[in-house]
Amino acid sequence: MRLTGSEIFMKSLQAEGVHTVFGHPGGAILHGYDVMLDFPLRHILCRHEQVAIHAVEGYYKASGKTGTAIVTSGPGATNTVTGLTDALMDSMAIVVFTGQVPTAVMGCDAFQEADVVGTTRTCTKHNFLALKTEDLPRIVKEAYYIARSGRPGPVLVDLPKDIIMGRAEFKGYPEEVSIRGYNPSVNGHPGQIRKAAELIASAQRPVIYGGGGIIHADASAEFTELVNITQIPTTLTLMGLGGLDTSHPLWLGMLGMHGTYAANMCMVNTDLMIAIGPRFDDRVTGKLSEFGKNAKIIHVDIDPTSIRKNVHVDVPIVGDVKRVLIQLNAELRKIKRDWRSDLEEWYGQIAEWQRAHPLRYHQTAEGAIKPQYAIEELFRVTEEHDPIVSTGVGQHQMWAAQYYRSHNPRRWITSGGLGTMGFGFPAALGAQAAFPDKLVIDIDGDGSFQMTMQDLITCAQYDLPVKIFIMNNRYLGMVRQWQELFYGRRYSQVDLEVQPDFVKLAEACGCVGLRAERSGDVKPIIEKAISTPGPVVVDVVCEREENCFPMIPAGSAIKDIIDHGEPIPEKLFQGWR
Amino acid sequence: MTDPKHYRKHTLSLLVENHQGVLAKIASLIAAKGYNIDSLSVAETLDESISRMTMSVRGDEWVMEQVVKQFHRIIDVIKVVDLTDEPHVNREMIFIRVNAEPANRAEILRITEIFRGRIVDVTPMTYTLEITGESGKIEAVLELLQPFGVQEIVRSGTLAIARGSKTITKRDETKLRLASRKQAVAE
Numbered sequence: 001m002r003l004t005g006s007e008i009f010m011k012s013l014q015a016e017g018v019h020t021v022f023g024h025p026g027g028a029i030l031h032g033y034d035v036m037l038d039f040p041l042r043h044i045l046c047r048h049e050q051v052a053i054h055a056v057e058g059y060y061k062a063s064g065k066t067g068t069a070i071v072t073s074g075p076g077a078t079n080t081v082t083g084l085t086d087a088l089m090d091s092m093a094i095v096v097f098t099g100q101v102p103t104a105v106m107g108c109d110a111f112q113e114a115d116v117v118g119t120t121r122t123c124t125k126h127n128f129l130a131l132k133t134e135d136l137p138r139i140v141k142e143a144y145y146i147a148r149s150g151r152p153g154p155v156l157v158d159l160p161k162d163i164i165m166g167r168a169e170f171k172g173y174p175e176e177v178s179i180r181g182y183n184p185s186v187n188g189h190p191g192q193i194r195k196a197a198e199l200i201a202s203a204q205r206p207v208i209y210g211g212g213g214i215i216h217a218d219a220s221a222e223f224t225e226l227v228n229i230t231q232i233p234t235t236l237t238l239m240g241l242g243g244l245d246t247s248h249p250l251w252l253g254m255l256g257m258h259g260t261y262a263a264n265m266c267m268v269n270t271d272l273m274i275a276i277g278p279r280f281d282d283r284v285t286g287k288l289s290e291f292g293k294n295a296k297i298i299h300v301d302i303d304p305t306s307i308r309k310n311v312h313v314d315v316p317i318v319g320d321v322k323r324v325l326i327q328l329n330a331e332l333r334k335i336k337r338d339w340r341s342d343l344e345e346w347y348g349q350i351a352e353w354q355r356a357h358p359l360r361y362h363q364t365a366e367g368a369i370k371p372q373y374a375i376e377e378l379f380r381v382t383e384e385h386d387p388i389v390s391t392g393v394g395q396h397q398m399w400a401a402q403y404y405r406s407h408n409p410r411r412w413i414t415s416g417g418l419g420t421m422g423f424g425f426p427a428a429l430g431a432q433a434a435f436p437d438k439l440v441i442d443i444d445g446d447g448s449f450q451m452t453m454q455d456l457i458t459c460a461q462y463d464l465p466v467k468i469f470i471m472n473n474r475y476l477g478m479v480r481q482w483q484e485l486f487y488g489r490r491y492s493q494v495d496l497e498v499q500p501d502f503v504k505l506a507e508a509c510g511c512v513g514l515r516a517e518r519s520g521d522v523k524p525i526i527e528k529a530i531s532t533p534g535p536v537v538v539d540v541v542c543e544r545e546e547n548c549f550p551m552i553p554a555g556s557a558i559k560d561i562i563d564h565g566e567p568i569p570e571k572l573f574q575g576w577r
Numbered sequence: 578m579t580d581p582k583h584y585r586k587h588t589l590s591l592l593v594e595n596h597q598g599v600l601a602k603i604a605s606l607i608a609a610k611g612y613n614i615d616s617l618s619v620a621e622t623l624d625e626s627i628s629r630m631t632m633s634v635r636g637d638e639w640v641m642e643q644v645v646k647q648f649h650r651i652i653d654v655i656k657v658v659d660l661t662d663e664p665h666v667n668r669e670m671i672f673i674r675v676n677a678e679p680a681n682r683a684e685i686l687r688i689t690e691i692f693r694g695r696i697v698d699v700t701p702m703t704y705t706l707e708i709t710g711e712s713g714k715i716e717a718v719l720e721l722l723q724p725f726g727v728q729e730i731v732r733s734g735t736l737a738i739a740r741g742s743k744t745i746t747k748r749d750e751t752k753l754r755l756a757s758r759k760q761a762v763a764e
Contacts, residue, residue, distance in 0.1 A: 117598060118601065121598075121601065121602055125652075126652040126653075129597065129598065179652060180594075181593070181594060181652055181653055181654050182652045304646045304650075305643065305647050305649075308639070
């Protein structure tokens with residue numbers, strides 16, 4: 001059967017089980033969009049390609065299904081670069097198809113031409129340039145396989161116009177894939193697993209430090225079992241949140257730059273870090289030369305390059321987190337040990353840290369709204385819905401991580417590695433597309449939201465009832481916080497006092513707009529927003545200069561963590577003085 | 578963790594897919610990670626769908642572990658072997674255009690002979706030499722010829738192959754060799 005490249009492309013997507021795509025048409029990809037009309041594919045037209053990519057990330061993170069985007073050549077493709085980089089950093093399985101000018105004029109500076117394969121080389125896990133129509137089924141198959149296997153990541157397929165318009169024999173979608181340079185290890189090495197179990201059994205002050213790998217591997221049940229068997233206090237990275245229920249008695253809270261005091265102190269004082277699927281990001285390790293100085297480290301990761309990239313590791317285990325945890329738990333169950341009584345002293349120490357340094361804020365009755373209060377109240381009101389929560393990047397993101405205590409995996413969607421402002425709302429849009437009936441909440445900042453807010457209209461068009469809560473302090477809050485703490489309050493380009501009326505903006509885009517201005521408004525407005533059908537934007541007018549604590553200043557050792565209200569050491573001052 | 582004082586030269590042999598953009602992927606990675614590459618040479622193997630890259634990289638154990646892992650991470654890279662501590666043979670090749678005034682010609686010829694090189698081009702005032710050897714030998718020739726006035730050099734990257742019967746391509750290359758032999762016999 002001779003078909004056009006576009007037909008082969010659509011049939012391949014169908015065979016791959018793709019039902020929903022996000023994208024934006026244009027000249028070079030026109031033929032693909034024409035053929036799309038004859039296929040039962042749900043296409044969500046985002047108003048900007050960056051939004052489409054973040055939506056696809058949200059779709060993947062919420063559902064675990066590889067997300068798909070289709071955009072045109074040139075600017076369409078270059079607008080995806082931020083999203084691709086974000087997806088690479090946070091291991092999001094997405095496949096992006098970009099139109100391209102015909103092969104005959106590639107390299108000739110044609111209209112809407114960009115060297116997309118070149119541009120995206122370092123921000124994709126892999127990319128393809130299709131040069132023959134008959135290669136399309138194999139390329140699509142490999143693209144999805146590479147995106148979701150091993151350490152998930154973004155894959156881009158560049159589709160020149162003549163390749164999708166040309167015809168070739170379609171012999172069906174390949175059932176199997178074999179790439180000789182790509183065989184991710186899945187099972188952990190049994191010898192290493194035994195070694196890890198022995199170390200765990202003899203540790204006096206162990207801590208389990210879980211990362212995003214738990215979520216990507218759908219291994220939170222196995223992870224929870226590890227915690228239950230060993231009774232070891234557990235912390236998670238920003239990307240790992242949801243890997244352990246926050247109501248678990250051994251939950252320490254998040255670790256890292258704005259993690260809890262107790263979780264961070266455990267990292268300083270531990271004699272054994274059991275790292276399950278994190279990548280030792282600088283926001284977690286702080287000053288590397290001080291990190292884990294007195295600790296042995298076990299590191300489980302599917303990506304060999306993550307191991308020993310930043311820190312010394314005693315027991316590296318390369319493998320899929322879920323498979324390795326099944327192996328490790330089996331090994332640990334054989335060990336006869338009264339886990340709890342051996343750790344009594346350690347528990348006592350941790351309880352002391354938790355008592356002296358809890359997360360805290362002070363909300364006055366009927367005063368200006370503290371963002372922490374608004375988020376905690378949002379949690380209390382919506383907890384029973386088990387919603388999917390996304391965030392932008394900045395102070396509100398850290399407060400959401402601290403106070404929106406999700407119980408389950410794939411309920412927390414945030415831009416961790418790249419820290420992409422403007423991520424939260426599109427990611428919520430994508431998650432809502434994956435789960436039309438679920439409560440999806442975007443906790444955003446006024447700065448972040450303004451980066452991608454034009455796509456409110458997309459939510460209205462496709463009836464995606466996302467609930468957006470803007471923690472509005474009329475500042476680029478995190479930057480302002482750094483300027484306050486480390487640059488002597490010299491505020492440079494952080495004031496967002498002049499901003500759109502978010503309520504009217506919501507209404508202009510076919511959404512409902514609400515506003516909370518005093519602390520007493522918070523609960524009723526949240527309740528109203530949740531019970532209002534369709535997309536809702538809530539402008540939560542917050543206290544302007546609230547700071548996010550605890551904080552480990554960038555480049556400092558974890559032990560130099562600054563808790564609420566403590567003075568900033570003079571040596572951290574980076575200003576003109 | 579890593580200390581440039583302990584860096585030494587490593588010879589890596591990579592088998593990669595022989596198609597468009599693979600060299601660029603390798604080069605991007607090297608640039609992005611800031612690895613110290615001294616030389617790189619690329620050519621097809623017996624299996625024309627595979628290219629071999631031989632690369633000289635400087636680093637300590639820590640750096641090299643990351644370099645090898647990072648190359649492995651590229652989907653188009655099929656295999657990476659660090660030959661440095663394995664028995665192996667390595668060679669470089671150099672063309673040297675050197676001033677050859679009549680009075681010096683005999684001496685230059687003698688040096689060329691001692692180093693088992695060849696004169697590949699002659700003009701009234703210059704000789705062009707071709708020398709093959711390990712990098713130490715190349716350096717030695719260059720130093721000896723320096724006094725005569727070296728005008729230009731063209732130097733290849735290192736090529737390396739493991740000693741013994743092991744091949745890093747194993748199946749792929751052997752299969753292909755056998756297939757082509759059979760075909761030759763049939764013809």
